[in-house]
Amino acid sequence: MSLLFSATKLGQLSLENRIIIAPMCQYSAEAGKATAWHRIHLGQLALSGAGLLIIEATAVEDIGRISPGDLGLWDDETEAALASVLEDIRPWATLPIGIQLGHAGRKASCAVPWEGGEQLSAQQGGWQTVAPSAEAYQSGEQAPHALSKEELMRLKQAFVDSAQRAVRIGIELVELHAAHGYLLHQFLSPLSNKRDDEYGGSLENRMRYPLEVFQAIRDALPDSVPVGVRISATDWVAGGWDNEQSIAFSQQLAAAGCAYIHVSSGGLSPDQEIDIGPGYQLSFARDIRKVVDIPVIGVGLITDPQQAEQALHTGDTDLIALARGMLWDPHWPWHAAAELGATVKAPPQYLRSEPHGLKGTLVQNGK
Secondary structure (H helix, E strand, O other), X not given: OOOOOOOEEXXXXXXXXXXXXXXXXXXXXXXXXXXXXXXXXXXXXXXXXXXXXXXXXXXOOHHHOOOOOOOEOXXXXXXXXXXXXXXXXXXXXXXXXXXXXXXXXXXXXXXXXXXXXXEOOHHHOOOOOEEOOOOOOOOOOOOOEEOOHHHXXXXXXXXXXXXXXXXXXXXXXXXXXXXXXXXXXXXXXOOOOOOOXXXXXXXXXXXXXXXXXXXXXXXXXXXXXXXXXXXXXXXXXXXXXXXXXXXXXXXXXXXXXXXXXXEEOOOOOOOOOOOOOOOOOHHHXXXXXXXXXXXXXXXXXXXXXXHHHHHHHOOOOOEEEEOHHHHHOOOHHHHHHHHHXXXXXXXXXXXXXXXXXXXXXXXXXXX
């Protein structure tokens, strides 16, 4: 029997298989509000046969957006827009839907990737960014405002408010974004955190604010809603955040009630030197998995079904997340099930799509 297509749980949430659709920014919102693009994008992915769909990084306040096109969940208007999208998707899809909540910190106020991705000036529609310290992401950019303790408390409440909005519109899982060089990762890394108070300096201090934000969200939500965390296991820069520190952070998260650790890497510094290859981040996931008693999600150039299956058999990870691979092939789980001799749910409207010789791969999802 295929491990990839075996059932599992994240906290109290049951998944029909171990394929996760990772959050993928679309830069297609309007003032933080979901648009018709999100209906198209999330709608097709919700019919993919994956075990879980996690909505893209969603800002908890307007200045937390990476770009002006980022999705948000900070007020009634952004909540209503996303609720409307989900109302159209849910009648046709059976998989659970989660959301990743984050704040871009010093990496905010940038143009969308297809327009260069550079930091925007105020004249271009940009805004003042914030961070643990007044350290710009790269030379030539405006330095961020260093957050005061009072501002940190307000921002922590913004994370809680967004999480509660998510649950109110039926989101079944919340993922806290502490990866890819965004605000919570900026607190973790000594390359970006130069504070001299209780939120900077030692590893214990640098972990403090991300742990406080996690705990506040966990305390505010029902036990039925799992709260997980995505981390960058390493900055890929000497003297920066690394997997040894990630292990310590993961242990603290597990002790605080974290449902899972989603292991990525990089994004904190333009000086990163990444050794990229198939499954290049799985070794980080494996090391973390050895020391925590909660599920670990592996991600990173996992494109082949046999590769994904092998990663589960060897104990590298408990679940497999795909991002770009799902955009390239939105029916990747169907094709993986066919290759691995498994079955996967599909809408009845699509059941006749099975090629000859693969009949029985798709089973009706009941919608």
